[in-house]
Amino acid sequence: MNLKLEKSIFQKQETVIKITGSKSESNRLLLLQALYPEIKIHNLSNSDDTVFMEKALSTNSDSIDVHHAGTAMRFLTAYFAVQENRTVSITGSQRMKERPIKILVDALNQLGANISYLENDGFPPLQIKGRVLTSSQVKIEAGVSSQYISALLLIGSKLENGLNLTLEGEITSIPYIKMTLQLLNQIGVETVFENNVIQIKPFEELKETELTVESDWSSASYFYSLIALSAIGTEVKLTFYKENSLQGDSVLAEIYKIFGVSTSFHENSISLKKIVDIDSSYRVKLNLVNAPDIAQTIAVTCFALDVSCHLSGLHTLKIKETDRLVALKTELEKLGAHVSISSESLELKATSIIKKDISIDTYNDHRMAMAFAPLSLKTDIVINDWEVVSKSYPTFWNDLKSIGINQFE
Structure with missing residues (x-):
């Protein structure tokens, strides 16, 4: 057309x-809401990316298609990695299958996740077998996409021992990392970002919280x-x-x-x-x-x-x-x-x-x-x-x- x-x-x-509403904020808050249902969100984005994210988080299907939604692909990969006893496959459009995700998958697997590639190594589609992640120490290349980093940070508070993330190389899109940390802080998660290391403390209890995007x-x-x-x-x-x-x-x-x-x-x-x-x-x-x-x-x-x-x-x-x-x-x-x-x-x-x-x-x-x-x-x-x-x-x-x-x- x-x-x-x-x-x-x-x-x-x-x-x-x-x-x-910002789809960057919306997608982060949707993932946090899935981890902490006490969160209520106002002015949520009506973008396709957010619609796919919301749908994926609310479905019981074991097969998820995010189409062109790159943010959803990265964030959902991390989310389903910590969903104990649940196995899902995530795919997307042809272009999505050409967008690298190896850096994130490697980092999650270092933490103890069970993620494998269904077609080409380093690229979607993925199969994710959710489990409890007990490791907390991980390193990640910081100059490719801040979404890899944010995906890890968003699930960090749900790891048994929290997250200690070392960023290697020049850090790209720092404002997006800070956005993620500030949203975590708003719901009560304790974070520390010093030099090239980010710490996320474990966090379980959350009182009902309302956030506006x-x-x-x-x-x-x-x-x-x-x-x-x-x-x-x-x-x-x-x-x-x-x-x-x-x-x-x-x-x-x-x-x-x-x-x-x-x-x-x-x-x-x-x-x-x-x-x-x-x-x-x-x-x-x-x-x-x-x-x-x-x-x-x-x-x-x-x-x-x-x-x-x-x-x-x-x-x-x-x-x-x-x-x-x-x-x-x-x-x-x-x-x-x-x-x-x-x-x-x-x-x-x-x-x-x-x-x-x-x-x-x-x-x-x-x-x-x-x-x-x-x-x-x-x-x-x-x-x-x-x-x-x-x-x-x-x-x-x-x-x-x-x-x-x-x-x-």
Whole structure:
């Protein structure tokens, strides 16, 4: 299915958009809720990833399919490893079967888990025979995916002797690790993170606890981009957001000052406003190692504003829903961009050319669809497989329509 976006103008009056809860927070809390049923969750994400996670945690089936949900695959692998006397197999889409999970499986097996591969070594699908894990000491390579680390941390308090996790090498996406630890702290689990070692204390008793999920900052990034590409004075309000966020992508508020976008914090909401135009001679240079999910949005923003950029710290993008660096290069070059990539960076040279009526392939990647949508403020564009946004933001296209973006299937 293709969706054509005609060149549009963002409505200048203040518009209020309610964005679903963060799937990163939601999926962590769902796993904790499965371990500690006393937890009640508000503002849960309505994303596909969270729906698959919730379904998997509530089923008695011995066969689970998480489709494209990478977070669910990692977190559920750890969860079912500690479900005593239960055996399950976990599979996913063809792309999921190409996404490595060996580092996590090795770490869990070091703790005493019984996990084996059903097809190719190092990749899903997996067979997991749940058991009590009595070991507490484990080491893990820290530079590949923070989700491996968070998966271990989330079950750490349920291990008989807690968890003592040593992180080897450069640690990637530290904000996501801190998010996991802070959510554990909120339910009463004692944690220590010093140097490269994380300790999780055993924890059994929990009183009834209510937690509200903050809305997703990654989803907010597309509105930052839309405001950056709009006329001075254009404004939008997004709910539900906190000034002291657990999410690493909240760095958007600081980054988009470069593009002339101000962020005002209110009770449970933020207002984004275009206050100045960026000088096209400016060269954006950012290390996004702690917020790689917003790289696509920033790259498209720079291209649309005729601004050069160098984005680094992107090594984890190669093992996402697609190889996002290759996908970005391919689709931006269709539009007339000059792009070069390495294993962990993207370089884009400024150009005033933006081709019209280009079809953007999305590669089963929700962020490809949403990152390119703001270009509709500059040119007519076609988004292929547009429904892929349901993975993280099912109401995305309706929300764009509400601010004046013209769409035709």
